[in-house]
Amino acid sequence: GAVVSQHPSWVICKSGTSVKIECRSLDFQATTMFWYRQFPKQSLMLMATSNEGSKATYEQGVEKDKFLINHASLTLSTLTVTSAHPEDSSFYICSAPRLAGEADTQYFGPGTRLTVL
Amino acid sequence: GQNIDQPTEMTATEGAIVQINCTYQTSGFNGLFWYQQHAGEAPTFLSYNVLDGLEEKGRFSSFLSRSKGYSYLLLKELQMKDSASYLCAVLDSNYQLIWGAGTKLIIKP
Numbered sequence: 001g002a003v004v005s006q007h008p009s010w011v012i013c014k015s016g017t018s019v020k021i022e023c024r025s026l027d028f029q030a031t032t033m034f035w036y037r038q039f040p041k042q043s044l045m046l047m048a049t050s051n052e053g054s055k056a057t058y059e060q061g062v063e064k065d066k067f068l069i070n071h072a073s074l075t076l077s078t079l080t081v082t083s084a085h086p087e088d089s090s091f092y093i094c095s096a097p098r099l100a101g102e103a104d105t106q107y108f109g110p111g112t113r114l115t116v117l
Numbered sequence: 118g119q120n121i122d123q124p125t126e127m128t129a130t131e132g133a134i135v136q137i138n139c140t141y142q143t144s145g146f147n148g149l150f151w152y153q154q155h156a157g158e159a160p161t162f163l164s165y166n167v168l169d170g171l172e173e174k175g176r177f178s179s180f181l182s183r184s185k186g187y188s189y190l191l192l193k194e195l196q197m198k199d200s201a202s203y204l205c206a207v208l209d210s211n212y213q214l215i216w217g218a219g220t221k222l223i224i225k226p
Binding site: 043111 | 152154165212213214215216
């Protein structure tokens with residue numbers, strides 16, 4: 001079964017509004033979570049690394065003031081798309097590593113489809 | 118429930134061929150993706166199958182059988198750089214991604 005959930009699954013909003021997307025690890029604690037966006041049939045593009053208790057680390061070219069990340073607890077990270085515009089329409093996916101033995105296994109969320117009108 | 122199964126780990130020899138299988142049970146089907154992920158990097162897109170059959174792209178091929186809920190990724194002429202995790206993911210009827218746990222492929226000289 002799923003070990004990482006996202007909410008909402010899909011959202012449609014008007015241009016200029018803000019949208020919050022939640023990513024939860026369901027049965028394990030994740031001090032780190034990753035946020036990606038994906039365009040159709042393309043690779044996942046890493047946007048930022050969410051760190052519990054500290055500031056997120058953003059990839060080059062990703063506006064930190066536009067994509068606000070808050071890692072509120074060991075099981076929850078949120079991505080807020082502020083003042084969303086149509087070009088922000090995309091599939092947003094989070095992932096969390098889970099330590100199993102000596103290796104991390106990366107678990108991906110089901111994604112949130114954002115459409116900005 | 119929804120489920121995707123793929124082997125946890127596979128080992129192959131440089132220059133050889135390897136087939137990574139993926140079976141799925143999902144609520145609806147809108148396509149199947151294969152991704153390659155090197156440690157510490159984001160997954161890169163390899164293929165997308167929505168119709169039955171084999172799609173070839175260079176050294177990589179992907180096959181889909183919707184009636185059997187089955188796909189495989191075929192890698193030919195293996196190179197050391199192909200050592201990575203290979204993720205299978207299905208887009209279900211709600212256009213949500215259902216992810217496999219990934220197959221770690223180890224290439225030996």
